[in-house]
Amino acid sequence: MDLKTRKKEKVHVTKEDIKRGLKELGLKRGDVVGVHSSLGSFGYVDGGADAVINALLETVGEGGTLVMPSYSTNRENVERTQREIELGITWKSKILPYDPNKTPCWTGTIPETFRKRKGVVRSPNPTHSLAASGPKAEELVKGWNKLLESDGYILLLGVNLGCCSAMHLAEKQVQLPSHVLEKIEPPSELLEKYGPDLGWPEWDIGYGPYPDFVKMEEPCKEHGMMKTITIGEATVKMLRLRELIDLYAEYLRKNPDLFYDIK
DSSP, X not given: OOXXXXXXXXOEEOHHHHHHHHHHHTOOTTOEEEEEEOGGGGSEETTHHHHHHHHHHHHHOTXXXXXXXXXXXXXXXXOOOXXXXXXXXXXXXXXXXXXXXXXXXXXXXXXXXXXXXXXXXXXXXXXXXXXXXXXXXXXXXXXXXXXXXXXXXXXEESOOGGGOGXXXXXXXXXXXXXXXXXXXXXXXXXXXXXXXXXXXXXXEEEESOOOOGGGGHXXXXXXXXXXXXXXXXXXXXXXXXXXXXXXXXXXXXXXXXXXXXXX
16 A cells, blocks of 8 residues: 555544644643554554654653653574473573664654654663653663652553553562462573573563553553543553552452463
8 A cells, every 4th residue: 555545544643633632631741751652553644753752742841751662673583492382481582782772673663763863862771671852861761660750651652551561560569379470480490591580681581471461451441540532543541650550559469360361
């Protein structure tokens, strides 16, 4: 499908449309916000990813800070052994050299465009870097915990909470029951082979079931924490990270099986 056809068939969204929507959500000057996004969810955005980024920057102003996941593509998938599959390894990748100024990210067109901008700071984490712009950028790229400490927001542009890596922060507040821990913590055989971090930063190895963060969307709405609007064709949501983490921790304590596919 060529550009003219795409423009005809999709809803058109402008930078001003996005700014109006962000204002309706309650985003304002000086705010600190972590952004997860899908450019294609809007329809056809005049100006593309840059228009979305400009709308965000103009909304929070010079005193606000944006941070986005810029998780990198510098990995080479390696076939798991049969024994590793039996032990619960879900993927295995060799981590390749990483350059924060050059290594692309796989988290979408908006963060990939954002990380290349002049003045944007990107962290040295070789797999899960963050990119940020604003007065708190240097601090926020150190980890999602810094967004939490800054009492920041999570903004979901056409995506759901499944993208929100910051939700892992709740797990540190909760003592999960043994039947869950035995499924999500690597067995001694893997720890002996790869070490406590499963080979990181040389290897990126997935183990065990991943929590289903999307199941927190309805509780967040029921508690009045998540405001939702539509911009173009995109469903856009915003909530304060502190409230999200506290509520998720509460749900994890009560019913951890809801979030982990334990078989």
